[in-house]
Amino acid sequence: MNPLLASTRHRQRGPIAEVRSARERGCTVLITSHLMDEVGHIADRVAYLSEGQLRFILPPSEILGATGADRLSQGIATLLRTPVA
DSSP states (O other): OOHHHHOHHHHHHOHHHHHHHHHHTTOOOOOOOSOHHHHTTTOSOEEEEETTEEEEEEOHHHHHHHHTOSSHHHHHHHHHHSOOO
């Protein structure tokens, strides 16, 4: 079992606080989720895979800046409509 998920601190502090704590200790944290707007608040980079192909790896701020979107999920949707070079 993953010690991060099994820890008492995790149950007391919640998963977001635990991820931030792990990052502060220099750990790499990989999160898989469909909730991009929530994950975007703690992510350094967002990687998007589609049909086994990596579409992009970008910081959330770059996704928002490049697309003019207000929410990360909107920015990702805009990037996915852009043809792959």
